[in-house]
Amino acid sequence: MSRSRRRPGRCRNPNWFGQMAVQLDLGLHRLGFGMEELDHLISDPQWCAEMVPDLMLAHLPSGNDRLSQRNVADRDRFLKMTAQLSGFRKSVAASSGIFLGAEFHFDVVRPGSALFGINPMRGSANPMLPVVTLESRIIQRRHLKAGTRFGYDRSFTAEQDMLVGIVSFGAMDGVLFSPRPGQKISVFLDTHTAPVIGSGGSDTLFVDLSDVPDRACREGQIVSLINHQHDLETCAFEHGITEYELLARLGSRLPRKTCPIVLPPCIGKQGAINTRDQTSR
Known part of the structure; x- marks a missing residue:
């Protein structure tokens, strides 16, 4: 039995008076009704009488590529599919679709990953401001002599006397901050940087504090x-994953804190209003 044959039976509830959205499939083949399934759904008089949608939505498979001609074709396909019904709002633009232009905005846009500062347009300058920070603290410091080997399998050797900080963050928090061969990863302490060294653990990582002033790297100091x-x-990029995957990996052990954003001087009130207008249609 097709999805469209099953769906009305699942939705029918005499105690439910909410609004309903219908998702259409434009080629992702993930979720949503295709053209034939939608035709079958509309031909069901009981569905048309009981399940009038408030919103018809879809996702653009190539939305993050603003040069792709498939976006226009997918938009036109969406219009053709939704032309069979009336009295509902339309939505086809998620984060990437918003930046394809007003002809993709329709009645509702759905910014998602862009709200976290992720670039919605592949290969273009990021139009979003960075808004996500990830912070922890130095929980211990160790003075190590040159030649000291440490970490799992004692895989890292101190080439000189060094000050090492133990930061409370590890693989159990979602991301293993461990540099790959030939690559460096650093953390930030105020205006200073400290390279990550050695092999990270489940709850901790090592950073080299040798070049950081003592006042900026004491135990309890915040590390970004x-x-x-x-x-x-x-x-x-340093971890070989996408920004979306990085965000999704950050574990539930990390407390979330939402802070108000202070726009830089180059973005005044008018700029903020324009941005809001573009994403509210």
């Missing part, structure tokens, strides 16, 4: 792993 200097895109 993601900030405006070392943003999601940079951090994701």
Whole structure:
């Protein structure tokens, strides 16, 4: 039995008076009704009488590529599919679709990953401001002599006397901040940087504090792993994953804190209003 044959029976509830959205499939083949399934759904008089949708939505498979001609074709396909019904709102633009232009906005846009500062347009300058920070603290410091080997399998050797900080963040928090061969990853302490060294553990990582002033790297000092200097895109690249995957990996052990955003001087009230207008249609 097709999805469209099953769906009305699942939705029918005499105690439910909410609004309903119908998702259409434009080629992702993930969720939603295709053209034939939608035709079958509309031909069901009981469905048409009981399940009038408030919103028809779809997702653009190539939305993050603004140069792709498939976006226009997919938009036209969406219009053709939705032309069979009336009295509902339309939505086809998620984060990437918003930046394809007003002809993709329709009645509702659905910004998702862009709200976290992720670049919605592949290969283009990021129009979003960085808004995500990831912070922890130094929980212990160790003075190590040159030649000391440490970490799992004692895989790292101190080439000189060094001050090592133990930061409370590890694989159990979602991301293993461990540099790959030939690559460096740093954390930030105020205006100073400290390279990550050795092999990270489930709850801790090692950072080299040798070049950081003592006042900036005491036990309890806040360490930034993601900030405006070392943003999601940079951090994701260092780990060989996408920004979306990086965000999704950050575990439930991490407390979330929402802070008000202070726009930089170059973005005044008018700019903020224009941005809001573009994403509210």
